[in-house]
Amino acid sequence: MDKQKKTILVTGGCGYIGSHTIIDLLDKGYEVVSVDNLVNSTEDSLDRIEAVTGRRVVNERIDLCDFDALRQMFERYPEVSGVVHFAALKSVGESVQQPLRYYENNITGLVNLLRCVREFEVREFVFSSSCSVYGNAEKLPVTEETPLQEAESPYGRTKQMGEDICRDFVAACPEHRCVLLRYFNPAGAHESGLIGEAPGKEPENLVPIIMDAALGVRREVVVFGDDYPTRDGSCIRDYIHIMDLAEAHSLALAFAAKAPAGSCEVFNVGSGTGTTVLEAIAAFERSTGVKLPWRIGPRRPGDVVAIYANYDKAARLLGWQPRRSMDDIMRTAWAWARRWRKD
Numbered sequence: 001m002d003k004q005k006k007t008i009l010v011t012g013g014c015g016y017i018g019s020h021t022i023i024d025l026l027d028k029g030y031e032v033v034s035v036d037n038l039v040n041s042t043e044d045s046l047d048r049i050e051a052v053t054g055r056r057v058v059n060e061r062i063d064l065c066d067f068d069a070l071r072q073m074f075e076r077y078p079e080v081s082g083v084v085h086f087a088a089l090k091s092v093g094e095s096v097q098q099p100l101r102y103y104e105n106n107i108t109g110l111v112n113l114l115r116c117v118r119e120f121e122v123r124e125f126v127f128s129s130s131c132s133v134y135g136n137a138e139k140l141p142v143t144e145e146t147p148l149q150e151a152e153s154p155y156g157r158t159k160q161m162g163e164d165i166c167r168d169f170v171a172a173c174p175e176h177r178c179v180l181l182r183y184f185n186p187a188g189a190h191e192s193g194l195i196g197e198a199p200g201k202e203p204e205n206l207v208p209i210i211m212d213a214a215l216g217v218r219r220e221v222v223v224f225g226d227d228y229p230t231r232d233g234s235c236i237r238d239y240i241h242i243m244d245l246a247e248a249h250s251l252a253l254a255f256a257a258k259a260p261a262g263s264c265e266v267f268n269v270g271s272g273t274g275t276t277v278l279e280a281i282a283a284f285e286r287s288t289g290v291k292l293p294w295r296i297g298p299r300r301p302g303d304v305v306a307i308y309a310n311y312d313k314a315a316r317l318l319g320w321q322p323r324r325s326m327d328d329i330m331r332t333a334w335a336w337a338r339r340w341r342k343d
Contacts, residue, residue, distance in 0.1 A: 140307065
């Protein structure tokens with residue numbers, strides 16, 4: 001197989017965002033190889049991808065920190081023409097408790113991957129970044145030119161450092177092209193209800209917590225604070241439907257393929273509007289007809305009051321915009337959660 005067939009290596013391909021991105025890549029005619037060490041995922045995702053697309057994706061169970069194993073994998077797949085890099089540890093709280101583990105995994109894995117990208121002449125590289133790079137932004141909505149503040153966690157610092165590593169890489173190796181996607185709060189599930197978010201541990205994000213409370217897996221949703229300077233007193237976040245986010249990666253690859261050599265572009269991928277915690281609860285109840293048990297609790301230390309994105313640059317250069325609403329997020333997440341918990 002030659003590189004004209006566009007085989008894409010997706011690291012972290014068995015995870016939530018990686019698996020949905022693989023579905024979008026397959027739908028757009030790419031071949032895909034997954035690399036995932038399964039530390040925070042399972043290969044059940046591959047069965048779900050096959051159920052949706054009818055195509056089986058191979059997963060190479062490799063730790064990116066093992067350079068020799070990674071390099072041997074690249075030798076086995078000389079047809080790879082692009083990389084979408086998700087694989088990283090991502091729990092903010094855990095990163096505070098285990099900073100060295102996060103730096104070793106997230107930074108060493110990226111460096112090893114870029115060494116292979118250079119050696120095997122893989123020209124297009126999409127890096128999964130995060131809104132955490134903005135820290136506590138002084139002005140909203142954030143744009144790609146918003147000055148980055150001090151990261152709130154070691155996880156956030158690994159994303160800031162990862163972006164810098166990508167920029168330095170293409171400056172030194174200008175035959176390559178990088179796209180950095182800063183995204184916000186992915187949520188929801190594929191419309192089929194066959195695949196969605198399946199947290200392996202206690203969920204930390206609002207939408208799966210809402211699903212668990214609605215299903216009785218947990219007693220209630222606690223809203224951490226109702227006295228913030230927002231329209232209803234609860235924190236504001238930017239939620240993006242997982243399939244809108246997945247499409248952004250496919251578009252980023254297409255953009256990188258045509259971008260000038262040595263370019264490294266950054267894009268916000270968000271809804272363009274913020275949603276408060278109370279508005280998210282209302283969207284769930286409205287879109288599903290299910291009454292949710294919830295209560296107001298005290299503020300949670302370290303919570304940012306509000307953050308949401310301006311995505312004008314992505315609309316202009318990638319041709320991307322969010323097409324699904326908060327109600328769509330809740331409706332698809334609920335369909336998936338009922339199926340997943342039953343299984």
